[in-house]
Amino acid sequence: MPRSQWAQHADEGRRFGHMTTNISECINAIMKGSRNLPITALIKSSYFRLGELFARKGSEALAQLQVSAEFSQTLMKAIESNSKHVNTMNVYQFDRSRSNFTVEELTAVSGSRQQNYQVLLDEGKCDCGYFQALHISCRHVLAACSHARLDWKRFVHPVYRMESIFNVYRSEFRPIGHEDD
Incomplete structure (x- = not known):
């Protein structure tokens, strides 16, 4: 670490x-x-x-x-940066409610040691820790949302809304x- x-x-x-x-x-x-x-x-x-x-x-x-x-411009820049890697991941869905996924990174991303990440959308958790710490969609959550055709915005904490x-x-x-x- x-x-x-x-x-x-x-x-x-x-x-x-x-x-x-x-x-x-x-x-x-x-x-x-x-x-x-x-x-x-x-x-x-x-x-x-x-x-x-x-x-x-x-x-x-x-x-x-x-x-x-x-959303704030800072959040949108972070989402844009995180979504650059979405196309380099395999996503496996593990339930009908579209909330439990395993996301496999196919290419190495700087600062990443792991290749497979568990994403639990309903619990607000991802193995990378970014989703829990910042309450915004990490690249794995964005990949899961893209795969399941879910709107990533519903997983962003309301504190980031402009209101x-x-x-x-x-x-x-x-x-x-x-x-x-």
Whole structure:
């Protein structure tokens, strides 16, 4: 196992690919430049930075909603990347309900050690672990969906829908008035 994945290997608490260390790094990036400030200045700086972030991200999400985008651009890029390998796989279906599959990779994919993957669509599981960790369709799920003529979109967690993303940034920060007001 690559060294960069050691910490994630046994971390059952991760959600959507994030671990506590990743989240703290994101917060540190936002707080960069705010070190050694008095507490009031630190809070004010945090408030303004988050206000700007929410305004920018909210505008981006609204623009995506206005062009009827169903999912985020990041998700669509990941799906596009994962679907490049679908035609190089054999898919074997193991039930009438079209939810249990074995997917065999015919060509080596970089970073992959295995050749056969069990995909359980109803349980949201694939042996590669990507499907469970990120809650989006990995290449094996996309191959299974293609084989069974199922829509891969129903296996993507609702958090990736543009409505959900917009709802995160729906709240607006109010400007801080003068202390005398």
